[in-house]
Amino acid sequence: MTTLSVLCYLIRMKVEWDGRSYDIEKRMTGRKLLESFNLSREAHLIVANGKLTTEDQTLNTTDTVRIIRVISGG
């Protein structure tokens, strides 16, 4: 039981955003993830495990997620 608890504690969603890495403890939808970073759905894309995903998709604690900014000043 203790081992399982430790494993659950260690397994966290890896999120890469703006050149930094974050560990997220809970599974959540892409939409919730963007909200937690205070980011607009219109201005960002979510790539989970190398694949572009819609914001309604649930991201698991085993996932590696990249948030991509799409807006540039140009």
Next chain:
Amino acid sequence: MKCRVCGKPASLSLRAYNTALCADDFIAFLEKRVLQTIRRYKLINTGERPLVAVSGGKDSLALWTILNRLGFAADGMYIDLGIAEYSQTSYLKARAMADELNRRLFRFSIPKVFGKEVAELSRITRRPPCSLCGTVKRYAMNRVCVTEGYSVLLTGHNLDDEASALLGNILYWKEEYLWKKDVVLEGQGSSLAKKAKPFFLCSEREVAAYALLKGIDYVYEECPYAVGARTLVYKNVLNQIEEMSPATKIMFLKGYLKRLRSEPKREQATSCIACGYPTYTEKCNFCSLMDRVGGDQRFAVDTYDPAETRMEPGETRPDNHA
């Protein structure tokens, strides 16, 4: 969410169209939309030679890719602003795309013309870097088109770029710019190339998704001078509205285009007494800059042609348009 076309898991939700698409169907959707824009607004007519303004960013590289996939044999041009590592990296991305598409890439170099980088020019002229950059880009893009025989210049301006510029022009009632944001700006004789924006009705998010799905290697970093730009504020405001009310941005631009068609034509520009390119003053801004700072344009443009190293003797590159 499921793809509306094939039912597979969707890769992208498109709230403005109340739909979601998988990777393959989204790529087909965006390419079709660009082709429709080109045809509807007559951006590239039969016999016209297209040149794409390439910055190394997602929009221009995606545009260059799409045009060639649609059968328009478009070459590219890059403007080296001399912004340290940023310019070097972006040029390498543009050149890698030239290799992939097997198309020519022209490079207009500011440091070669002025012997100075944009930052130094900005300091000398006391003009903001973005204002200088605009002056040089307008001149350089037209110069390469005119001297190299391209009749239409295509830029990667997208829906968000245009909507934010329009918002800015309305907020400050800049009437001198307000009615100059058409999808296509016709040329003027042999001295001004036609300009067109095939992504006019494609959002920045859609173009970024396309670039990502096609594995396009673009410069992700922002131009150091764009940080804090007012355009970014307008884009954020418009995206907040878009989140609450999807399709607002496209309605905003479509409404603008509708009104633009009924506006009277602008006055014709005259020719610059130094270079002969169109201007509304005696001398164009670029020639005035040359007078003030001093420069030499003899080595301004170089050409990278991947075909020269790849093609067999006697083989020719296809130049037929779709």
